[in-house]
Amino acid sequence: MPLPRLTPGDRLEQRRHGGRTCAQALQERFAQLRPTPVTARKVGFTTKIKKMSQEVTQCLTYVNYGMLTLFGYFRDYLRKSGLETTHSAIERKKMKDFVPLYQSFESFVTRNIYMRIRDCGNRPICSVPSAEFDVLEMVSDDGNWHLRLTGKSRRCVNVASYNYLGFAENTGPCADAAAKALQQYGAGVCSTRQELGHYSIHEELEQTTARFLGVEDAVTFGMGFATNSMNIPALMGGKGCLILSDEKNHASLVLGARLCSTVIKVFKHNDMEDVERKLREAIIHGQPRTHRAWRKILIIVEGIYSMEASIIKLPDLIRLKKKYGAYLYLDEAHSIGALGQTGRGVTEYWGVDPRDVDIMMGTFTKSFAAAGGYIGGSKRLINYLRAYSHSTTYACSMAAPVAQQVISSMKIIMGEDGTNRGQLRIKQLAANTKYFRQRLVEMGFIVYGNDDSPIVPVIICMPAKIAAFSRELHQQNVGVPVVGFPATRLMESRARFCLSAAHTREMLDKVLDAISDVGDRLQLKYSLNPTTKAASAEECYKQVDSLAHEE
Amino acid sequence: MDRTQPKGSPRVPAGTMGDGGTTYSGVNPNAVWLNSRGIWLSYVIAVTILHLILLSIPFLNVAQAWTLTNVVHNIGNYIFLHMLKGTPWETNWDQGKSRLLTHWEQIDFGEQFTTTRKFLFLAPVILFILASFYTKYDPLHFVFNLSTMLLVLIPKLPQLHGVRIFGINKY
Numbered sequence: 001m002p003l004p005r006l007t008p009g010d011r012l013e014q015r016r017h018g019g020r021t022c023a024q025a026l027q028e029r030f031a032q033l034r035p036t037p038v039t040a041r042k043v044g045f046t047t048k049i050k051k052m053s054q055e056v057t058q059c060l061t062y063v064n065y066g067m068l069t070l071f072g073y074f075r076d077y078l079r080k081s082g083l084e085t086t087h088s089a090i091e092r093k094k095m096k097d098f099v100p101l102y103q104s105f106e107s108f109v110t111r112n113i114y115m116r117i118r119d120c121g122n123r124p125i126c127s128v129p130s131a132e133f134d135v136l137e138m139v140s141d142d143g144n145w146h147l148r149l150t151g152k153s154r155r156c157v158n159v160a161s162y163n164y165l166g167f168a169e170n171t172g173p174c175a176d177a178a179a180k181a182l183q184q185y186g187a188g189v190c191s192t193r194q195e196l197g198h199y200s201i202h203e204e205l206e207q208t209t210a211r212f213l214g215v216e217d218a219v220t221f222g223m224g225f226a227t228n229s230m231n232i233p234a235l236m237g238g239k240g241c242l243i244l245s246d247e248k249n250h251a252s253l254v255l256g257a258r259l260c261s262t263v264i265k266v267f268k269h270n271d272m273e274d275v276e277r278k279l280r281e282a283i284i285h286g287q288p289r290t291h292r293a294w295r296k297i298l299i300i301v302e303g304i305y306s307m308e309a310s311i312i313k314l315p316d317l318i319r320l321k322k323k324y325g326a327y328l329y330l331d332e333a334h335s336i337g338a339l340g341q342t343g344r345g346v347t348e349y350w351g352v353d354p355r356d357v358d359i360m361m362g363t364f365t366k367s368f369a370a371a372g373g374y375i376g377g378s379k380r381l382i383n384y385l386r387a388y389s390h391s392t393t394y395a396c397s398m399a400a401p402v403a404q405q406v407i408s409s410m411k412i413i414m415g416e417d418g419t420n421r422g423q424l425r426i427k428q429l430a431a432n433t434k435y436f437r438q439r440l441v442e443m444g445f446i447v448y449g450n451d452d453s454p455i456v457p458v459i460i461c462m463p464a465k466i467a468a469f470s471r472e473l474h475q476q477n478v479g480v481p482v483v484g485f486p487a488t489r490l491m492e493s494r495a496r497f498c499l500s501a502a503h504t505r506e507m508l509d510k511v512l513d514a515i516s517d518v519g520d521r522l523q524l525k526y527s528l529n530p531t532t533k534a535a536s537a538e539e540c541y542k543q544v545d546s547l548a549h550e551e
Numbered sequence: 552m553d554r555t556q557p558k559g560s561p562r563v564p565a566g567t568m569g570d571g572g573t574t575y576s577g578v579n580p581n582a583v584w585l586n587s588r589g590i591w592l593s594y595v596i597a598v599t600i601l602h603l604i605l606l607s608i609p610f611l612n613v614a615q616a617w618t619l620t621n622v623v624h625n626i627g628n629y630i631f632l633h634m635l636k637g638t639p640w641e642t643n644w645d646q647g648k649s650r651l652l653t654h655w656e657q658i659d660f661g662e663q664f665t666t667t668r669k670f671l672f673l674a675p676v677i678l679f680i681l682a683s684f685y686t687k688y689d690p691l692h693f694v695f696n697l698s699t700m701l702l703v704l705i706p707k708l709p710q711l712h713g714v715r716i717f718g719i720n721k722y
Binding site for chain 2: 056058059062063066105107108109110190386489
């Protein structure tokens with residue numbers, strides 16, 4: 001459509017809008033907003049029904065919680081009036097006029113909701129938690145207040161353990177090496193790192209870890225949680241520091257941040273614009289009352305978040321950190337060993353230089369089937385931590401067999417044992433992840449998180465369905481953890497599957513069939529747009545097969 | 552304004568059902584669950600269902616049904632928001648601070664004039680207006696409607712945040 005001829009008034013406007021008239025500028029804005037011509041889009045009838053059904057599900061979830069609450073009050077009344085036996089601890093009658101020891105309202109959820117579904121969690125197992133495990137059967141005669149073992153066990157597929165590379169085995173080269181280390185060094189190290197607890201195996205472990213991560217040096221600790229909670233205070237101890245923490249950070253990071261006397265600001269989960277906004281605000285306004293500049297700003301994030309399965313947007317974060325001069329603390333508890341072509345974690349996944357991350361923290365619990373944590377970084381940082389960390393000063397160092405397990409598994413992953421078993425495991429995990437997530441999305445479940453993360457949370461909105469899902473899958477020999485309110489948001493109760501390189505495709509097929517069957521019966525397939533991307537998982541499995549044949 | 556966590560306190564995600572009935576969160580879910588998606592609509596639907604149930608009782612006429620809806624809604628509102636204190640789950644992280652607060656005082660971590668508070672303030676007002684209309688402004692019904700509405704609106708005023716008159720409901 002031809003534009004009208006320019007009048008003198010238009011020329012004035014042109015100067016204001018950078019060489020275009022107002023009308024032209026508006027046209028361009030509209031063109032930007034609608035890049036392609038709008039064709040009449042008809043929302044299909046089934047989509048409308050499905051959208052309505054999503055809203056119905058939300059309403060019914062609230063109704064579900066409301067009913068549970070009302071029945072909870074009813075049961076409490078029955079228990080108080082003596083019509084039902086009380087199994088929980090109650091105060092003696094003669095203490096009636098004293099201040100009560102417990103506020104019984106605080107255990108409302110435990111009594112009335114948790115006890116009814118208690119058999120879905122804390123199931124005892126009697127084998128090593130590798131790809132499959134033996135789960136002991138429990139029965140209850142009084143509504144889960146007292147659970148007793150029947151003595152029978154059930155062999156289930158293990159999608160509950162953090163066993164990403166499948167090293168949770170009690171036979172094989174890692175186990176043999178750990179047994180030898182036990183003979184050589186003993187079971188425990190009854191001393192701190194700074195006193196008598198520094199063994200040659202710890203040296204070897206730290207050098208191997210540093211080589212694995214691609215950093216100058218590393219220091220290791222006996223406990224993964226304590227690595228965060230003891231070292232963040234050592235790093236951010238002084239006044240005038242600021243911590244920017246992701247809203248979904250783990251309890252250890254929160255505790256570590258709280259143990260320092262710093263100001264903590266929380267940013268929206270994985271939202272880099274919010275990080276930038278908060279950084280700018282912090283730098284512009286300075287410290288709270290004095291408005292002096294902050295001494296240092298530390299951004300604490302995780303590689304993969306265990307409950308959301310989202311992967312941190314690392315390149316953006318590093319760009320921001322460099323632009324504003326902040327430091328970055330990356331907790332790779334779940335991503336080390338699980339992401340990347342050679343298992344080096346989220347830095348390799350994004351193709352980022354590990355030296356750009358100031359403090360690389362991780363744990364040995366998940367991918368290396370051991371216990372403990374590490375921090376990697378520059379030599380200066382690690383020397384400081386060796387001297388000033390609360391953990392090296394007061395806590396016992398890592399036990400030797402555990403350290404040996406880490407060393408053996410790391411060497412296998414790096415390929416230093418001369419085989420390509422490590423590479424095979426990594427590729428198997430990647431193939432399993434792609435396949436499992438794809439199939440779940442195709443079936444119509446709502447799956448959270450990034451497509452490459454080996455943790456798969458599946459949303460089950462309603463609290464009663466949580467228990468049903470867990471029990472039905474247990475009957476079909478799949479062991480899955482489930483979690484609901486108040487641990488998650490009200491609408492976001494979920495089941496979380498943890499994939500492993502030890503899972504074969506047949507096991508995953510069995511699990512997926514069971515999930516699909518239970519999902520149909522419980523109507524858990526909430527998703528509005530199941531997409532199919534058939535090709536990529538098959539390719540990954542072909543790669544795995546070719547690697548396996550290479551051996 | 553981001554109201555999913557209190558100022559300066561990081562939020563912690565879940566554990567599994569392992570410790571049941573507790574949260575690992577550093578955040579009180581009582582403060583945020585009324586902001587959940589779809590909860591206001593569910594609230595309106597619940598009041599509508601209550602009203603429909605009362606309308607179906609044969610010996611109540613329309614005016615009485617409306618007044619009863621208003622009164623039952625206000626009493627329920629008062630009990631759950633202003634009488635019950637604390638949380639139905641253990642709060643391990645705040646050293647018992649929320650044990651002394653009613654649910655209304657816990658909403659949005661004590662921040663006043665948020666949209667949830669405005670919604671919960673308006674609900675009794677709208678019900679009062681509807682009830683007055685349907686009872687044709689009858690004086691006796693008016694007394695019941697007004698008194699319960701005042702009962703439930705006065706504790707919601709920001710001036711009465713944390714106030715316990717005559718020490719009632721203090722501990």
